[in-house]
Amino acid sequence: xxxxxxxxxxxxxxxxxxxxxxxxxxxxxxxxxxxxxxxxxxxxxxxxxxxxxxxxxxxxxxxxxxxxxxxxxxxxxxxxxxxxxxxxxxxxxxxxxxxxxxxxxxxxxxxxxxxxxxxxxxxxxxxxxxxxxxxxxxxxxxxxxxxxxxxxxxxxxxxxxxxxxxxxxxxxxxxxxxxxxxxxxxxxxxxxxxxxxxxxxxxxxxxxxxxxxxxxxxxxxxxxxxxxxxxxxxxxxxxxxxxxxxxxx
Numbered sequence: 001x002x003x004x005x006x007x008x009x010x011x012x013x014x015x016x017x018x019x020x021x022x023x024x025x026x027x028x029x030x031x032x033x034x035x036x037x038x039x040x041x042x043x044x045x046x047x048x049x050x051x052x053x054x055x056x057x058x059x060x061x062x063x064x065x066x067x068x069x070x071x072x073x074x075x076x077x078x079x080x081x082x083x084x085x086x087x088x089x090x091x092x093x094x095x096x097x098x099x100x101x102x103x104x105x106x107x108x109x110x111x112x113x114x115x116x117x118x119x120x121x122x123x124x125x126x127x128x129x130x131x132x133x134x135x136x137x138x139x140x141x142x143x144x145x146x147x148x149x150x151x152x153x154x155x156x157x158x159x160x161x162x163x164x165x166x167x168x169x170x171x172x173x174x175x176x177x178x179x180x181x182x183x184x185x186x187x188x189x190x191x192x193x194x195x196x197x198x199x200x201x202x203x204x205x206x207x208x209x210x211x212x213x214x215x216x217x218x219x220x221x222x223x224x225x226x227x228x229x230x231x232x233x234x235x236x237x238x239x240x241x242x243x244x245x246x247x248x249x
Contacts, residue, residue: 005073006038009101010065019060020101022093032062033131033159037228040184041129041157044230045070048155050126051078056115056142057132058084059091061098063159067129068104083111083118084132119145126150129157136165143169147177150233155182157230171249173231178238182230 013019014035018026033041045053045067053071058064064082071078087095087110099108111118115132119142128146130139139158146156156179160166173179239245 005042005069006035007065007069007102009098010038010062010069011035013060013062013098019094020097022088022097025092027060027092027094029060029062031059033066033228037159037226038062038066040228041066042070044155044157044182044184045127046074048127049074049076049078050154051076052081052123052125053078053127053129054081054083054119054122054125054146054149055129055131056083056119056146057130058082058087058095058110059131061095063129063131064095064108065098065102067127068099068102068107071107072104078107079109080107081109081111081118081122083113083115085112085114087112115142115145119149122149124149124151126154127157128155131157131159134160134163134165136168139165139169140172143173147233147237152233152235154233155230156233157228159228161225161227161229168249170225170229170231175247175249176239176245178234178236179231180234181225182232184226184228184230 013029013032017029019029020026041063050071053067055064055067064080067080071080082095082099084091084095087093096110099105099110125146128150130142130146132142133139143156150156158166158169161170170181174181
């Protein structure tokens with residue numbers, strides 16, 4: 001995929017380092033996915049062709065613009081719900097202005113609200129992208145809410161794996177839920193091959209989970225998965241109702 005498939009408004013932001021606000025002034029374009037990550041995200045959404053998707057966190061609108069472009073290019077009926085209670089107060093409406101400049105407002109429903117106020121009322125989801133507070137408990141809650149609505153085979157994307165809370169979240173998902181990591185061509189996974197090989201050897205040892213640190217057995221670093229990372233739902237949650245299921249992460 002060529003970067004030319006990204007929206008013109010987004011390409012302009014990458015080029016100039018600034019985006020316009022709803023009031024017409026400019027702010028720095030510095031809280032967003034990179035252009036390389038945007039290209040990878042476009043490819044994923046274009047291939048998936050989600051009919052219903054949700055995004056937690058709008059900010060300056062980079063990932064939203066990418067998702068909307070992919071939905072439009074996919075040529076299927078689609079609706080993308082975007083949630084951000086701080087869009088006006090913290091981001092001065094810059095994300096909403098980005099949406100307007102893409103020309104895909106008809107594909108988007110904006111909610112100035114938290115995930116727990118919106119996601120439970122949505123229909124079955126094919127795709128979710130969570131890039132908001134990054135606090136572990138908040139992001140875990142957002143994942144659980146989206147998982148309850150996500151179809152089997154659907155994807156959930158996250159950003160900023162360099163943060164410890166995001167690494168912990170990914171370890172929880174991969175060890176305690178029926179999800180698999182989705183490898184992106186833009187990830188720096190080649191730097192993590194040694195860690196993965198060592199982890200496979202250690203996991204094969206008897207009582208490995210009782211001896212070694214979970215971080216060593218299930219490495220979740222930016223070098224392995226990339227700063228933009230996605231997981232695919234393999235099947236519905238079937239943990240026993242007695243609440244005793246737990247795998248250290």
